Amino acid sequence: MVESGVRVVIADDEPLIRAGIRLILTSDPAIEVVAEASNGREAVDLTLSHAPDVVLLDIQMPVLDGLGALGELRTLAPTTRAIVLTTFGERDNVLRALESGGAGFLLKDTAPAELIGAVRAAAGDAYLSPAATRHVVDRLASGRAxxxxxxxxxxxxxxxxxxxxxxxxxxxxxxxxxxxxxxxxxxxxxxxxxxxxxxxxxxxxxxxxxxxxxxxxxxx
Structure with a gap:
């Protein structure tokens, strides 16, 4: 858990998803959503201009997808921790995101408390909370060559x-x-x-x- 405020950029092409995530995150007074992006290119630009602690990246976005944005952010904004938002059906993309240096990932049906905890953990320790990923790591590991x-x-x-x-x-x-x-x-x-x-x-x-x-x- 972090002691100071956590600044977050949300990147998802669905306005309702962004609004829901913002509502959940801002229920914690220690978290501030500083910007929202509707595609990966905006996510990179907003991250560079706002220097957030954490950016939440949807994988499926227009212009530049989440994996492309993650690759650029790893080089251009190495101190910002990127968490990928995904579903079980995108297993291969999730694996690529983790191996590309993403701080971790969250399922889109993650409970609000887990979402808040993961953002705070990523900002404080540079890792996604293990409790939030245990069963997903199991699923990913079982499919590896x-x-x-x-x-x-x-x-x-x-x-x-x-x-x-x-x-x-x-x-x-x-x-x-x-x-x-x-x-x-x-x-x-x-x-x-x-x-x-x-x-x-x-x-x-x-x-x-x-x-x-x-x-x-x-x-x-």
Whole structure:
């Protein structure tokens, strides 16, 4: 959870969706919606002009889609965290978004409290809350090519035993606090381990690490 306000840009080509997201987010006094975009190009331009903490990107948008916008934002606005809005039917696009460095993703039928929590988590820790993605990571991981397993195991082999234990729990979708309780470590220590693991595995965020853990056969 962040201590200061979170500034957000919403990008979706459906006005009703944008209005609903704005209504939910602004119910939290710590969140400010600074701009709305109806396509990916506007999303990039508004992000560059407003410098928000988080941008919510629909995948299916005209002019420039969410994946295209994500690619540009990763280069042009690296401090802004991008969360992709999607549905289960767009599994391949979601996977591409995560592997392109998106902070995470949300299903469009996500509960309001989860939407608020995910935005605040992305702004504070640069990651989507694990609790909001646990079952979706399961679905994505189950559809990945078996050939990825060998490469993933080779990458995981570079970790220490303790780092692999932490990574396995990331693969289960546990938060830092939950991981700490499971392994009898402080949350701060877990956070240090996670940062080290991401650096060693060259993962941009913990969702990528969780998928890698599943590819390597770690986790539940």
């Amino acid at each position: 078996a050939a990825r397993g060998e490469a993933a195991r080779a990458r995981v082999a570079t970790l220490s035993d303790r780092e692999r234990e932490v990574l396995a729990l990331l693969g289960e979708g546990l938060s830092n606090a939950e991981t700490g309780r499971r392994l009898h470590m402080s949350e701060a220590t877990v956070k240090t381990y996670v940062s080290r693991i991401l650096a060693k595995l060259e993962c941009d965020n913990r969702v990528q690490a969780a998928l890698l853990a599943r590819d390597a056969g770690l986790g539940a």
